[in-house]
Amino acid sequence: xxxxxxxxxxxxxxxxxxxxxxxxxxxxxxxxxxxxxxxxxxxxxxxxxxxxxxxxxxxxxxxxxxxxxxxxxxxxxxxxxxxxxxxxxxxxxxxxxxxxxxxxxxxxxxxxxxxxxxxxxxxxxxxxxx
Numbered sequence: 001x002x003x004x005x006x007x008x009x010x011x012x013x014x015x016x017x018x019x020x021x022x023x024x025x026x027x028x029x030x031x032x033x034x035x036x037x038x039x040x041x042x043x044x045x046x047x048x049x050x051x052x053x054x055x056x057x058x059x060x061x062x063x064x065x066x067x068x069x070x071x072x073x074x075x076x077x078x079x080x081x082x083x084x085x086x087x088x089x090x091x092x093x094x095x096x097x098x099x100x101x102x103x104x105x106x107x108x109x110x111x112x113x114x115x116x117x118x119x120x121x122x123x124x125x126x127x128x129x130x
Contacts, residue, residue, distance in 0.1 A: 026082055033079045037091070040072050057123060058109040066106060069099045 013021065047065075050056065076092030113119030 029079055029082060033075055033088075036072050036075060040068065043068075058113060059123060060110070060119065062106045062109065066099070066103055069095065069102055073099050 047056075073092060073095040076088055076095055080088040080092055110119065
């Protein structure tokens with residue numbers, strides 16, 4: 001995205017101002033993307049560490065893991081379009097594969113819960129067979 005149209009400044013900005021704003025927007029976008037990558041990796045590491053110590057029972061709240069990964073995946077694609085470096089493409093593709101895997105696992109576990117009738121049960125309540 002740019003505030004220049006066909007190499008000309010638009011929106012009432014001069015060419016030099018438009019170029020300066022584009023550079024600042026690109027630097028800000030990459031900085032925010034890097035901050036998001038940091039938090040995504042931190043959240044993944046903490047979640048994996050918790051999984052090693054105790055099982056994480058499935059709940060509908062697992063869907064909350066999907067949205068941030070999807071937003072990061074889209075952000076990676078946008079940053080790659082603005083700054084076409086292979087690194088952003090590689091990270092974006094890895095995020096896309098991770099998003100697809102997370103989405104499929106969460107969908108599968110949701111469908112299992114619906115089939116078993118346990119999807120809306122509170123955590124810690126065990127279903128007894130009659």
